[in-house]
Amino acid sequence: MLADTHCHLDFEALYSRLTSLKLSMSDRGVGMLVVPSVRSETWSKVVELCSADSRFYFGLGLHPYFIEYHQNECVSKLAVEISRLKEERCKKLVAIGEIGLDFTRPDTEKQIKLFEAQLALAEKYALPVIIHVRKAHAEALLSLKKYNLVGGVVHAFSGSFELMMNYIKLGLKIGVGPVITWPTSFKTKASISKAPLSALVLETDSPDMYVSGAESGQGSPLDVCEVFEELKRIRPESGDILESSLWQNSVQLFIQ
Numbered sequence: 386m387l388a389d390t391h392c393h394l395d396f397e398a399l400y401s402r403l404t405s406l407k408l409s410m411s412d413r414g415v416g417m418l419v420v421p422s423v424r425s426e427t428w429s430k431v432v433e434l435c436s437a438d439s440r441f442y443f444g445l446g447l448h449p450y451f452i453e454y455h456q457n458e459c460v461s462k463l464a465v466e467i468s469r470l471k472e473e474r475c476k477k478l479v480a481i482g483e484i485g486l487d488f489t490r491p492d493t494e495k496q497i498k499l500f501e502a503q504l505a506l507a508e509k510y511a512l513p514v515i516i517h518v519r520k521a522h523a524e525a526l527l528s529l530k531k532y533n534l535v536g537g538v539v540h541a542f543s544g545s546f547e548l549m550m551n552y553i554k555l556g557l558k559i560g561v562g563p564v565i566t567w568p569t570s571f572k573t574k575a576s577i578s579k580a581p582l583s584a585l586v587l588e589t590d591s592p593d594m595y596v597s598g599a600e601s602g603q604g605s606p607l608d609v610c611e612v613f614e615e616l617k618r619i620r621p622e623s624g625d626i627l628e629s630s631l632w633q634n635s636v637q638l639f640i641q
Contacts, residue, residue, distance in 0.1 A: 387628065388417035388635035389609040391483075391515060391540045391560055391588035394441070395420065395430045398592035398602060406606060407438060413610050416440055416632075419639055421483035421515045423448035425459045428466060435477045442639060444480030444515050446503060449487040449496045460502045467510055479639040480537070481507045482515025486525050493521075497528060504532045513537040513638055516557070522548055529555050536638055541590050546576040553584045558638060560588040563608055566597040566615045578619040582627070586635050587612055 394400060410416070421444040422431045428445050435441035445466060447455045463481075470478045484503045486496050507514045514537035518525045522544070529552075539552045540560035549559055561577055564570050577585070589612065591604030596611045613631070617624050 386414055386416040386632050387587060387609050387613055388419075388632055389415060389589050389591075389606040390417075390419045390538060390586045390635050390639070391421060391562070392418055392591045392606045393420065393423070393593070394418065394434055394606070395422070395427055396592055399605070400434070403434075409607055410440065413607055415606060415609060417635060417640075418442070418606055419444065419479060419515070419635075421448075421480065422446055423483055424451050424454050425462055426454075432470075432477070442477050442479040444482035445478065446480075446482040446484040446515065447499055448483045449485050449500065449517060450490055452487075452490050452492050452496055452499075455495075455499055460499065460506075463503065464506055467506060467512070471510060476640075478512070480513045480515050481510075482513075482537075483517050483540070484514060485517035486519070486521035486528075487517060488520040488524075493524075496521075497524060500525075501528050501531065504528060504534065507534055507537070508532045511535050514557075515540055517541070522551075526551055526555070529557075538586060538588075538638070540588055541594065542576075543570065543573040544576065545572060546579055549576045549580060553581065558584050558586050558634060560590075561585050561612060561616055562588045562590050563594050563596040563604065563612055565619070566611060568597065574619050577616070578621075582620075582622060582630050583634060585616075585631060586638065587616070587631055 435443040542559045589608045595604040
């Protein structure tokens with residue numbers, strides 16, 4: 386059984402074909418999806434979507450890429466929504482995410498402020514974090530060290546072994562996604578091949594991320610199967626051990 390720990394089912398490219406995806410998941414052995422949100426306006430859709438299927442779980446957060454849409458009061462709204470769901474004993478809320486830093490986007494000081502405010506909520510409510518980092522690893526690591534987190538995922542990782550281990554030492558897992566299927570991803574493959582198996586989870590970041598040979602924007606949670614096949618080629622473990630460990634890592638992080 387495989388888990389896709391990062392897919393955007395609420396995006397129209399996937400939402401429009403949700404029925405067929407659900408059926409295909411059963412056929413392909415994909416037994417768990419985690420759906421992070423990106424803006425406060427999408428939270429209710431993500432909550433509703435995931436409540437309709439026992440295999441779907443969600444995170445609530447403010448994605449740095451959409452920094453211009455986030456106001457200071459959004460963090461207060463997030464705190465209220467998390468508190469409400471916790472009081473209702475909602476089992477589907479499994480993370481705060483997608484959050485992080487993206488220095489290809491403007492307002493970096495605002496990004497750091499929002500990131501740390503959400504890390505504080507993750508600490509308060511003992512929820513894992515789903516983290517997006519682009520061109521801001523030093524700053525992200527500095528912020529993460531300020532909080533006592535229960536864990537999380539650095540998603541769409543594509544960096545050096547040394548950088549990867551800096552995150553792992555903070556108790557975070559590494560999201561292994563479609564980038565490892567790309568022929569040019571030598572550095573990322575080398576890092577992932579040597580990572581502690583206990584620190585790895587699978588993801589697709591669909592629909593925007595896609596496996597090698599696919600069209601941009603046409604990614605699917607089912608691509609996790611292809612990511613897994615490539616991971617088997619670069620890891621020393623048997624396929625059975627790899628599959629079992631990745632599933633256990635995902636369940637222990639988000640559900641147990």
